[in-house]
Amino acid sequence: MSEPILDVPTLDVIAIGNAIVDVMAPAEDADIERLGLAKGGMTLVDADRARALYDAMGPAREISGGSAANTLAGLAALGAKCAFIGQVADDQFGQVFAHDIRSGGIDFATPARGEEPPTAQCLIFVTPDGQRTMNTFLGASQFLPAAALDETVIASAAVLYLEGYLWDPEEPRRAMRKAIAAARAAGRKVAFTLSDAFVISRHGDDFRALIEAGQIDILFANEHELAALTGKDDFHDGIAALADKVPTLVVTRSENGAHAVAAGEHAHVPAEPIEKVVDTTGAGDLFAAGFLFGHVRGRPLAECLKLGAVCAAEIISHYGARPEADLAELVAGR
Amino acid sequence: MSEPILDVPTLDVIAIGNAIVDVMAPAEDADIERLGLAKGGMTLVDADRARALYDAMGPAREISGGSAANTLAGLAALGAKCAFIGQVADDQFGQVFAHDIRSGGIDFATPARGEEPPTAQCLIFVTPDGQRTMNTFLGASQFLPAAALDETVIASAAVLYLEGYLWDPEEPRRAMRKAIAAARAAGRKVAFTLSDAFVISRHGDDFRALIEAGQIDILFANEHELAALTGKDDFHDGIAALADKVPTLVVTRSENGAHAVAAGEHAHVPAEPIEKVVDTTGAGDLFAAGFLFGHVRGRPLAECLKLGAVCAAEIISHYGARPEADLAELVAGR
Numbered sequence: 001m002s003e004p005i006l007d008v009p010t011l012d013v014i015a016i017g018n019a020i021v022d023v024m025a026p027a028e029d030a031d032i033e034r035l036g037l038a039k040g041g042m043t044l045v046d047a048d049r050a051r052a053l054y055d056a057m058g059p060a061r062e063i064s065g066g067s068a069a070n071t072l073a074g075l076a077a078l079g080a081k082c083a084f085i086g087q088v089a090d091d092q093f094g095q096v097f098a099h100d101i102r103s104g105g106i107d108f109a110t111p112a113r114g115e116e117p118p119t120a121q122c123l124i125f126v127t128p129d130g131q132r133t134m135n136t137f138l139g140a141s142q143f144l145p146a147a148a149l150d151e152t153v154i155a156s157a158a159v160l161y162l163e164g165y166l167w168d169p170e171e172p173r174r175a176m177r178k179a180i181a182a183a184r185a186a187g188r189k190v191a192f193t194l195s196d197a198f199v200i201s202r203h204g205d206d207f208r209a210l211i212e213a214g215q216i217d218i219l220f221a222n223e224h225e226l227a228a229l230t231g232k233d234d235f236h237d238g239i240a241a242l243a244d245k246v247p248t249l250v251v252t253r254s255e256n257g258a259h260a261v262a263a264g265e266h267a268h269v270p271a272e273p274i275e276k277v278v279d280t281t282g283a284g285d286l287f288a289a290g291f292l293f294g295h296v297r298g299r300p301l302a303e304c305l306k307l308g309a310v311c312a313a314e315i316i317s318h319y320g321a322r323p324e325a326d327l328a329e330l331v332a333g334r
Numbered sequence: 335m336s337e338p339i340l341d342v343p344t345l346d347v348i349a350i351g352n353a354i355v356d357v358m359a360p361a362e363d364a365d366i367e368r369l370g371l372a373k374g375g376m377t378l379v380d381a382d383r384a385r386a387l388y389d390a391m392g393p394a395r396e397i398s399g400g401s402a403a404n405t406l407a408g409l410a411a412l413g414a415k416c417a418f419i420g421q422v423a424d425d426q427f428g429q430v431f432a433h434d435i436r437s438g439g440i441d442f443a444t445p446a447r448g449e450e451p452p453t454a455q456c457l458i459f460v461t462p463d464g465q466r467t468m469n470t471f472l473g474a475s476q477f478l479p480a481a482a483l484d485e486t487v488i489a490s491a492a493v494l495y496l497e498g499y500l501w502d503p504e505e506p507r508r509a510m511r512k513a514i515a516a517a518r519a520a521g522r523k524v525a526f527t528l529s530d531a532f533v534i535s536r537h538g539d540d541f542r543a544l545i546e547a548g549q550i551d552i553l554f555a556n557e558h559e560l561a562a563l564t565g566k567d568d569f570h571d572g573i574a575a576l577a578d579k580v581p582t583l584v585v586t587r588s589e590n591g592a593h594a595v596a597a598g599e600h601a602h603v604p605a606e607p608i609e610k611v612v613d614t615t616g617a618g619d620l621f622a623a624g625f626l627f628g629h630v631r632g633r634p635l636a637e638c639l640k641l642g643a644v645c646a647a648e649i650i651s652h653y654g655a656r657p658e659a660d661l662a663e664l665v666a667g668r
Binding site: 025026054055057058059060061062063064073091092093096099100101103104118320322324 | 359360388389391392393394395396397398407425426427430433434435437438452654656658
């Protein structure tokens with residue numbers, strides 16, 4: 001049987017992720033302790049806990065978020081053609097999310113679901129060290145139905161990008177499995193970000209199975225997620241355990257830069273120097289944006305890492321996980 | 335007849351104002367022109383125009399606003415005891431507004447009104463020069479009923495602070511007239527900000543009548559509003575025209591600092607130097623906060639102006655009209 005004749009992709013990246021509005025406020029370390037929060041991590045919360053945490057939060061600001069959506073916002077700002085799939089409710093936060101992603105130039109066609117549960121919200125406490133502690137109320141986001149996927153659209157993107165956070169709720173997980181199949185059938189690449197250690201603790205077996213089956217072409221992890229997935233405490237052992245199984249492996253190490261391994265090549269970049277870390281929300285998301293932009297433009301591995309580092313540096317220098325500076329200008333000539 | 339025996343006020347400032355969520359996005363001068371906006375001003379828009387402008391706006395962020403509410407947020411951050419009266423709808427933006435004002439330590443007891451019209455929104459386009467162009471959809475805010483006022487609470491505050499913007503819709507105007515009467519009957523001071531030239535063009539006669547009748551103790555204006563109200567193009571002529579009629583007159587002049595006249599004393603401060611004007615939204619509101627804080631603490635006129643200038647400088651150095659820095663710390667020793 002001959003290879004199927006593939007159309008040239010019309011989209012660079014299509015992503016499936018949580019459709020979340022971030023509710024962000026500064027907080028002291030003492031607040032984090034008093035409220036019993038897991039500093040630096042992401043915790044899923046129910047409506048009651050979300051209400052209690054919001055009541056305890058100082059004056060906040062609302063900025064569209066969601067891990068994969070943040071990555072697309074970065075990619076679109078860099079000049080990539082993107083589409084997003086995610087579930088909002090028919091409420092004001094849903095309108096905010098849809099407005100912000102569309103006005104960033106990203107296709108977003110998933111219809112709102114109804115008023116209850118409301119659009120997902122992530123209550124983010126930002127401590128003076130710039131660390132963010134996230135508490136996510138998934139709301140409508142967890143009900144993204146597999147039926148919301150258009151396999152033709154999935155097949156039209158060079159890369160399908162999936163967010164590990166969304167592996168937790170059942171319906172979106174089914175949707176993502178369907179999307180992986182559609183992308184692979186069309187000869188496209190599947191990129192996956194592990195998102196958080198808690199996701200790996202619940203779904204590590206799924207992820208390892210996907211990797212063993214060769215379903216993941218580009219894997220994004222930070223060093224903690226790498227250790228959790230591979231069971232290797234040593235960073236280089238962790239990389240070695242995955243390097244042969246994933247065509248492109250990208251591992252971020254915060255202020256220690258990032259590594260990538262692809263086709264036997266190992267590249268590393270230091271973190272970009274910045275004046276002050278204001279808020280680390282979205283650092284990994286924007287790193288992925290820069291890397292993927294380089295990838296879809298066929299840039300060498302080290303340059304992809306460099307683009308990731310520049311985008312991550314921009315996002316942690318201000319509040320919120322959506323870019324403020326002109327990313328295309330920032331990376332010009334890099 | 336003897337003077338009524340007055341209780342010592344338990345609140346420093348109670349304010350009546352629009353309960354608004356600001357929806358802010360960067361924009362280019364070309365966008366302002368293309369959309370037919372009045373750069374630097376505030377325009378009232380209906381629901382359709384608000385929708386059209388929002389669709390034309392780039393990715394935005396939502397931060398609680400409203401002129402008098404911003405002033406209270408500053409006052410509370412400085413350590414004053416405050417209460418706010420304003421009308422939100424029973425929707426997510428209403429929850430955001432109520433959360434932000436209460437979590438700033440401000441009493442806010444006005445019940446939400448229902449779902450329609452929605453909570454007021456101000457679509458703010460911020461150009462690279464830091465200027466803000468505001469388009470306000472008043473929504474629920476214009477239906478603040480006089481019945482929402484508790485005259486005992488009004489009487490418990492040393493200063494009643496009123497926002498000129500809210501003089502435009504009929505119901506809140508009635509509520510404010512009732513509040514002025516309650517405050518004066520209790521021997522409290524009435525402070526009023528003129529807000530914008532369009533307000534004066536519509537209601538200048540009302541304002542002049544209030545001033546002539548000795549109903550306004552502290553009047554805030556910028557130089558353009560001063561000219562509009564007095565009909566004097568020359569700044570000093572404008573001040574002279576009002577100085578005898580208002581016990582405390584405060585006039586701001588952007589980068590040229592601010593003037594105050596009270597009991598024959600004339601004071602002036604230069605603007606505080608800042609590195610970069612990011613967003614002038616709330617500059618006048620926070621100037622009023624600093625000035626009023628000094629006033630209720632019995633500080634000399636020049637010191638009140640200085641506190642105003644410091645607070646205004648903080649607010650224009652970042653996005654949004656609610657303070658980010660610790661204002662109490664900023665003004666310590668000033």
